[in-house]
Amino acid sequence: xxxxxxxxxxxxxxxxxxxxxxxxxxxxxxxxxxxxxxxxxxxxxxxxxx
Amino acid sequence: xxxxxxxxxxxxxxxxxxxxxxxxxxxxxxxxxxxxxxxxxxxxxxxxxxxxxxxxxxxxxxxxxxxxxxxxxxxxxxxxxxxxxxxxxxxxxxxxxxxxxxxxxxxxxxxxxxxxxxxxxxxxxxxxxxxxxxxxxxxxxxxxxxxxxxxxxxxxxxxxxxxxxxxxxxxxxxxxxxxxxxxxxxxxxxxxxxxxxxxxxxxxxxxxxxxxxxxxxxxxxxxxxxxxxxxxxxxxxxxxxxxxxxxxxxxxxxxxxxxxxxxxxxxxxxxxxxxxxxxxxxxxxxxxxxxxxxxxxxxxxxxxxxxxxxxxxxxxxxxxxxxxxxxxxxxxxxxxxxxxxxxxxxxxxxxxxxxxxxxxxxxxxxxxxxxxxxxxxxxxxxxxxxxxxxxxxxxxxxxxxxxxxxxxxxxxxxxxxxxxxxxxxxxxxxxxxxxxxxxxxxxxxxxxxxxxxxxxxxxxxxxxxxxxxxxxxxxxxxxxxxxxxxxxxxxxxxxxxx
Numbered sequence: 001x002x003x004x005x006x007x008x009x010x011x012x013x014x015x016x017x018x019x020x021x022x023x024x025x026x027x028x029x030x031x032x033x034x035x036x037x038x039x040x041x042x043x044x045x046x047x048x049x050x
Numbered sequence: 051x052x053x054x055x056x057x058x059x060x061x062x063x064x065x066x067x068x069x070x071x072x073x074x075x076x077x078x079x080x081x082x083x084x085x086x087x088x089x090x091x092x093x094x095x096x097x098x099x100x101x102x103x104x105x106x107x108x109x110x111x112x113x114x115x116x117x118x119x120x121x122x123x124x125x126x127x128x129x130x131x132x133x134x135x136x137x138x139x140x141x142x143x144x145x146x147x148x149x150x151x152x153x154x155x156x157x158x159x160x161x162x163x164x165x166x167x168x169x170x171x172x173x174x175x176x177x178x179x180x181x182x183x184x185x186x187x188x189x190x191x192x193x194x195x196x197x198x199x200x201x202x203x204x205x206x207x208x209x210x211x212x213x214x215x216x217x218x219x220x221x222x223x224x225x226x227x228x229x230x231x232x233x234x235x236x237x238x239x240x241x242x243x244x245x246x247x248x249x250x251x252x253x254x255x256x257x258x259x260x261x262x263x264x265x266x267x268x269x270x271x272x273x274x275x276x277x278x279x280x281x282x283x284x285x286x287x288x289x290x291x292x293x294x295x296x297x298x299x300x301x302x303x304x305x306x307x308x309x310x311x312x313x314x315x316x317x318x319x320x321x322x323x324x325x326x327x328x329x330x331x332x333x334x335x336x337x338x339x340x341x342x343x344x345x346x347x348x349x350x351x352x353x354x355x356x357x358x359x360x361x362x363x364x365x366x367x368x369x370x371x372x373x374x375x376x377x378x379x380x381x382x383x384x385x386x387x388x389x390x391x392x393x394x395x396x397x398x399x400x401x402x403x404x405x406x407x408x409x410x411x412x413x414x415x416x417x418x419x420x421x422x423x424x425x426x427x428x429x430x431x432x433x434x435x436x437x438x439x440x441x442x443x444x445x446x447x448x449x450x451x452x453x454x455x456x457x458x459x460x461x462x463x464x465x466x467x468x469x470x471x472x473x474x475x476x477x478x479x480x481x482x483x484x485x486x487x488x489x490x491x492x493x494x495x496x497x498x499x500x501x502x503x504x505x506x507x508x509x510x511x512x513x514x515x516x517x518x519x520x521x522x523x524x525x526x527x528x529x530x531x532x533x534x535x536x537x538x539x540x541x542x543x544x545x546x547x548x
Contacts, residue, residue, distance in 0.1 A: 001251060001254065001255045001258070001259070002255070002259055004091065004259060004260050005090070005091055005254075005255055005258035005259040005260070006258075007091075007260075008090070008091025008092070008094060008258050008259075008260050009091070009258055011091075011094060012091070012094050012318050013318075015094075015098055016311055016314055016315040016318055017315055019307070019311045020308065020311040020312060020315055023304055023307045023308045023311060023472070024308060026471045026472065027061070027301075027304055027305075027308065027471060030301070030471050
């Protein structure tokens with residue numbers, strides 16, 4: 001395989017899997033947060049309801 | 051008192067469900083071919099630009115809108131401006147239309163799962179696909195009766211969708227923990243098999259060798275945006291529906307990033323599976339890799355079966371693995387699409403998820419049988435073309451403009467940032483207001499011009515008018531009816547209740 005193909009392989013893996021690992025690591029650090037806190041009551045449609 | 055809205059079991063369940071919805075058959079059968087034919091490894095550059103300037107911004111928009119409004123697409127858009135509920139129903143209607151024809155591919159996959167035990171396609175897989183499995187007629191005007199084995203496949207698919215959705219998001223939370231990792235694992239098994247075959251490296255070389263000169267062609271950039279847009283389950287209301295089951299304090303931005311990167315990572319990975327097999331097939335047949343390269347149903351139901359038959363050993367096992375992979379990839383997307391539609395009924399009229407799942411399946415199953423008739427392949431092709439090239443593009447364009455200009459988008463960004471692990475800057479608003487709508491407008495105009503000037507394939511105009519424009523416009527009419535029907539609370543008010 002030519003060097004340019006290897007470089008694109010590294011480039012693709014770095015962005016996709018490196019990026020994914022980075023995002024997952026951020027999420028893992030925040031694990032203690034109540035990220036799915038239950039809604040107290042069924043909400044109205046939101047503050048923009050006009 | 052109204053029943054509290056259901057929520058995901060955990061953040062992992064939400065991300066798994068979103069990834070499962072985004073990762074579908076297109077990741078395996080479309081991305082590798084698009085990449086190969088659009089500059090090989092060089093295609094990754096426009097692909098990543100499209101991912102970060104259009105895919106992820108729109109993903110954040112949809113998940114965030116659902117989470118903030120705590121409603122699916124119809125009522126979420128209705129909350130921005132009341133008449134936009136009509137648009138929301140149309141968007142949800144597109145997802146209903148997609149799931150009805152999408153199940154056809156799963157019906158074919160069931161049939162092939164059975165045939166892969168004996169590699170019944172022999173050495174004429176194309177004839178086998180069109181004449182034995184589809185029993186295809188000459189054109190869309192010759193519909194005929196539904197094909198028996200495909201009806202069984204279709205029934206199995208709808209039964210599975212009903213069983214998964216009958217307990218709403220609670221059962222989805224559990225199912226995705228199996229149906230999302232399983233196809234990844236099976237793809238890894240296929241990759242190991244592919245890479246150990248002679249000729250595999252030649253296939254990979256074709257997939258990755260960059261041709262940077264193609265980056266000067268603006269159509270390659272449009273292709274990249276199109277690929278990102280269609281592969282992330284955007285514009286059909288799925289991510290709005292899934293986001294609506296998040297809690298009010300739930301994080302959205304990083305979850306959207308994880309979903310987008312996982313989806314594209316799967317596409318990139320699937321390219322190695324596909325091209326290692328294609329390299330082997332070219333090696334066995336003594337031809338060049340481009341001669342065996344294809345995409346879409348041709349890749350899954352003609353080229354791959356050929357490669358499976360040529361494997362030195364365990365052909366049936368790898369055939370089963372491949373078609374189980376397709377089924378598990380497809381089923382997540384199918385039930386996500388149905389959920390995107392039915393959640394609007396739950397929100398507006400408080401109908402129980404089990405009743406919604408049952409009613410939808412009972413109505414959709416008979417309609418979907420049109421696509422497994424002898425002329426069904428042609429109708430499938432037409433409806434798919436119009437929904438993707440016109441319906442979803444218009445929907446995505448309108449969503450960006452609505453949120454970008456009719457909603458307080460800066461306040462929305464600040465709201466997302468309050469609970470986010472990754473802060474959104476001004477680039478997000480810029481992408482939503484200008485980049486994504488601009489690209490989608492160009493795609494839409496190009497598609498319209500092509501349709502007017504050359505038509506689609508050799509289909510008669512009446513067929514594309516009925517199956518194509520008819521499907522897209524029908525949901526505009528049905529959306530209007532659903533919007534005008536009073537909400538439960540409106541009825542109570544009309545009766546003078548508090």
